Amino acid sequence: MAAISEILNKKEFSKDDIIRLLSITNKDEHELLIKKAYSVKVNTVGRKVHLRGLIEFSNYCRKDCYYCGIRKGNQKINRYSLSDEQVLQVVELARRNGLTGVVLQSGETSSQLFTERVTNLIAKIKEITDPGFRITLSLGEQTPETYRQWFEAGAQRYLLRIETSSEKLYRKIHPDNELHNFKTRLECLKNIQNIGYMAGTGVMIGLPFQTIENLTDDLLFIKERKIDMVGMGPYLEHADTPLYNYKDLLMPQTERLKLSIRMIAILRIMMPDINIASTTALQSIDPSGRELGLQAGANVMMPNLTPLKYRSNYLLYDNKPCIDQVADDCLYCLTKRIKMIGEDIAYNDYGDSMHFINRKQPQ
Template sequence: MDILLVKETLTRDELSFLISLEGVERDYFLKSVGNKYIETLGKKVYFRGLVEFSNYCTKDCYYCGIRKSNNHSERYDIDDQAIIEAAIFAHENKYGSLVLQSGERSDTTFTSRITNLLKAIKEATNGELGITISLGEQSEEVYREWFEAGAHRYLLRIESSNKELYYKIHPEDEKHNFETRINCLKTLQKIGYQTGTGVMIGLPFQSYEQLADDLLFFKDMNIDMVGMGPFIEHTETPLYAHKDILWPLQRRFDVSLNMIAALRLLMPDINIAAATALQAIDPMGREKALRFGANVIMPNITPTLHRKDYTLYENKPCTDEGAEDCSNCLSIRVEMAGREIGYSEWGDSKHYVKRHGKSN
């Protein structure tokens, strides 16, 4: 074990071993990584104020509660002024950064709206608020337009880097193409975004070896930031039919923390988010992630009226809290994890900074 904790590179078999750890060995591994990573990144944790502004989606992913074919989803689209006000709230509360997230759309009405929103947010916050966007697959032209309008980080989750598994959790058609997803990630990197991706952990049909390959995929792609967490089934999705072969929720949670710690060993200087889905299983889920490798946390500042309708999975936490409640709660949680908040800092990925030589 101690040899793996100091190795500069880890093999698929070594990663599979770390991901599958249980009991005393697992405790030792997690604590060791927790102590080691603050030597590289320090104790700072960066806030990203999350605005899930629309749950309209053109995709039909088999795992997602806001998939196009879910007729029971209460659809909403928050108006621009409310989004700008949320950005101002984030800026005034010294978050440093904002995340704009929605269902996937690529029509001109949507893409033009985002361009105008990005410019308006930059103006309203004196250019001081960092902006991450997570808005799916787009053309290179659109990605460039959004980058020039003020977005500088982009999260596009692959969900599984294994092509066979990818098509077990997505339809195999023009709208859901594995190669397109990867090409979009490469395009984002070429344009200059801090580029993030991520996977679900504990999917039906998934193995430890495939999860190890996911980590190596992040490394091979030279990714700057990762958001990954446990798969939580949703009753209104096709994947729910396979609920009986899922790992127990606690195992999905434990393996998710193992994945975070293993990735921190593999890529010591990237940003890793403490996913909200962890808290859906364990009330202290996000704090544990911060202790064992994560350094980004995303307070949900979506207006409370609509927060409950962005149901990618069921039993999502914090859907009835206001933005201030969520912020106060997370501040306490960060302190409980033995970390400190980098107020008013963008918290750029050190991995990205090393490659590009620039930061805020």
């Protein structure tokens, strides 16, 4: 078996190398991986953390993904949709606090009315912010025409998580119908890149039926597809979902956390110049989870700025943190915690993915 130190000194990881790194159980080897990833982060993107204000503006969804708490089939939640005025108030709060961008996220909807609504909302955000203010969309699968319309309206980034790069596993965590199609997901991701967005994706770690080889393939997929930004974290179960029936197959949450941290670290080494988010799901397992993500190579955080009264209705998984904390308190808390581990918040810095910038430069 190859020594971890030998693998970490390689310029490129083989599939077997990645499997070996993900399979670490020794604490010293784990720390060696984390230390290497952090040094790559510092030398490439620095000790800067970029904040994106997350606005969960609607929990209406047409999808029935088996893992998700806001799936269409869950009748136990209250559906909501923020008004444009409410969204703009949150954008103003983000701008006032030195943030240079927001993430507009919702359950998946696909209609001409929704397309026009988002297009107009992007235009309104542009009117009250500076020309460079970044708008990230996380609105699921759409037609190429819709993606292009939103891009031309002024959105610069799009996050579409593939959840898994394994079609076999994808089918286990989604209904078997045309609305939940693996090839459609891949095609949408390709369209997003071709249109010119900074393209983001991500996977869930520790799913039922998932193997270490699946996760290895996920990392290789992200690199091969030249993804610019990644948000990935531990799978966390929700009691009102079909996948909850398989909870006894899951590894302990603490192990899912460690595995997620290793995924971040390996990806940072494999793709030094991308943006990697330290996700809220990490904090759901460990109060310092998001800090652990930063120390493993992540450089982005997305404080939840959704109005407090709606947050408990946007639970993709159980025990989601920060649902009882007003936006100003959430920002203050994150700021304090980031500084405590020696990182700096990159206020007034757009924080575009260096990978995207390098990818767009003429060769």
